[in-house]
Amino acid sequence: MDISTNKSFSKSLDAAVMPARPYFNVLLRIMATRCMQQAVYFSSGSCSQQEYYHYGLACPIYTHFTSPIRRYADVIVHRLLASCIGEDVTHASLLDTKLANSLCENLNYRHRQAQYAGRASVALNTHILFKQRVEIESAVVLAVKRNAVQVLIPKYGLEGPLYLPADKFNYNEENHYQICGDVILKTFDELTVRLSLDTSNLQHHKLVYQLVKPKIPGFSYETEKAEGAGAADVEMSPVVETQETGQMKRKKNKGNQSKKKSKI
Structure with missing residues (x-):
């Protein structure tokens, strides 16, 4: 990766492609953009000239002029430019530096x-989608942490932590690995995970990520093929009495009681 300039870095990202792994380049771009400082509005004169540079757009000076998603910022820029070139008379307060800084801070806050x-809207709709369903999907390790691995689900564009128990995994801080016996989890590794919605806390529903593959005894989620069900996965869960089974049990108990009475 050539990071000497933003142009060379962009070319490096374009060239970092693995045909066998189509999401490899996506992961690299996610990592590259997340460590960049977010662009913000500021009033000229409030910071040094070196801070004017817009890295992502490769522009020494950049401002909105006709942005369809930043209309209020456009209006302020238009008024100030018109005032600077003598094409319009604007309110004196707009030329106040303190007010300009206050406007920029408000724009950044609202953004x-x-x-x-x-x-939050995406999270809400995701929770609605997984409220009545469980999915087993391919995932890619985006980052390795001390107690978890951050995974990305390409099919849904979801990202979340896959928590790892400290009694089974050892974290290699130097190389950023998670080790459990012969299994080593590292960045860019491909996994299979199970997605489900945890509704135990009514105010804080959350997606739960469980490891399916690679298989780690005592930790990986176990599935089995149901007889005659093809490739359907059956959850290995304890039997829970439903209303229907409860009614069947009560009928059976009544039958047993009648038999006992007839014997007496």
């Missing part, structure tokens, strides 16, 4: 809140 609202 962040809109992002949070969008993420």
Whole structure:
């Protein structure tokens, strides 16, 4: 990876492709963009000239002018530019540096809140989708942490932690590996995970990621092929009495009691 300039870095990302693993390049781009500082609005004069540079767009100076998703910022820019070139008379308060800084801070705040609202909406719809279903899907390790591996589900674009018990896994801090016997989990590894929704806390539903493959005895989620059910996965869970089974038991008990009375 050539990171000497943003242009060379972009070319390196374009060239980092593995035909056998189509999501490898996606993972690299996610890692590259997450460590970058988010672009923010600021008033010229409030920071040094070196901080004006927009890395992602490779522009020494950049501002909105006709952005379809930043209309209020556009209006402010239009008014200030018109005032600077003498094409329009604007309100004197707009030329106040403190007010300009306050406007920029408000724009940045509202932008962040809109992002949070969008993420919350996606999370809500995801929880609705998985409320009545369980999926077993392919996943890729995005990051290795001390107590978990962060996995990405390409099919749904979901990302979440797969927690690892400390009594089974050893974390290699130097190389960022998680080791359990012969199994080593590291970044870019392909896994199979089980997705389900945990509704035990009514106010905080969350997706649960469970490891299916590679198989680790005592930790990996166990599935078995049901007889005559083809490739359907059957969950190995304890038997729970339902309303129907309860009624059947009561009928059976009544029958036993009548037999006992007839014998007496």
